[in-house]
Amino acid sequence: MASQPSSLRSRGMELLVAYRQQPSVCTRNKLVQFNAGLVRKIAHRVSYQCAEPYEDLEQIGYLGLIRAIERFDPGQGCAFSSFAVPYIRGEMLHFLRDRGTAVKIPRRWQDLQKEGQKQQAELIRRLGRQPNDTEMAVALSISVEEWREVKLANRNRLPLSLDATVCHQVDSTITLGDTLADAHCQLLQTLEEDRQQLQRALNELEDKTRTVIEFVFFKGLSRKEVAEQIGVSPMTVTRRIQRGVEQMVEYLQPQLAKSDS
Numbered sequence: 001m002a003s004q005p006s007s008l009r010s011r012g013m014e015l016l017v018a019y020r021q022q023p024s025v026c027t028r029n030k031l032v033q034f035n036a037g038l039v040r041k042i043a044h045r046v047s048y049q050c051a052e053p054y055e056d057l058e059q060i061g062y063l064g065l066i067r068a069i070e071r072f073d074p075g076q077g078c079a080f081s082s083f084a085v086p087y088i089r090g091e092m093l094h095f096l097r098d099r100g101t102a103v104k105i106p107r108r109w110q111d112l113q114k115e116g117q118k119q120q121a122e123l124i125r126r127l128g129r130q131p132n133d134t135e136m137a138v139a140l141s142i143s144v145e146e147w148r149e150v151k152l153a154n155r156n157r158l159p160l161s162l163d164a165t166v167c168h169q170v171d172s173t174i175t176l177g178d179t180l181a182d183a184h185c186q187l188l189q190t191l192e193e194d195r196q197q198l199q200r201a202l203n204e205l206e207d208k209t210r211t212v213i214e215f216v217f218f219k220g221l222s223r224k225e226v227a228e229q230i231g232v233s234p235m236t237v238t239r240r241i242q243r244g245v246e247q248m249v250e251y252l253q254p255q256l257a258k259s260d261s
Helices: 006-021 025-034 036-047 054-071 080-098 107-127 133-140 144-156 183-203 207-218 223-230 234-260
Strands: none
Touching: 006 025, 006 080, 025 036, 025 054, 036 054, 036 080, 054 080, 107 133, 107 144, 133 144, 183 207, 183 234, 207 223, 207 234, 223 234
């Protein structure tokens, strides 16, 4: 978003503020579409360093983008693109690590990097200064664009410090370590979301059916004990549980489909 015109950046920030104030799938999807170019750009770069298809990296990158959207705080004064890049690239690198495929520089670029070090030393000795990209490209008989890709690929192999700040603002307190997901918190959040969905589904049931399910599944009573308490047969309790579970499944299916969209 940092390279976009001011009007588009303003629109993007409006969406981010709106999502922060009232998260919704609709607003999140708009933000994903708005920042799709950032994902494609990073996927393009990473695809040159591994054997995985560009399309797979792009899809994985969107997961990182969504995570960045959910954690971004507009009040921090940080550009969203700077905040999102570690999430997007990190998600791709985690994918490559889990697939057992190391991020590798192509053999040609490895050879160019080694030869570049020799040529750079020679140019420094001859020119008395650091050579620029054009001078390095001429010395290696390659294009300036390819030399820059070689430098970028080599730089991306270096490990990043978790204490490195994500934003370039002097007063920024967000570090790369802060962007790493807390698995325990994510689990608690998921469990709470599941609990709320189940509660809403339970509230849709008629009173008698809901009471039976609460007695059996929440209070741990046997079906015989429930039957005695509410004055019906155990078979009636079983039928109400079966009917109630079926109704809850019918209610939850479209809800789950909506949350995955």
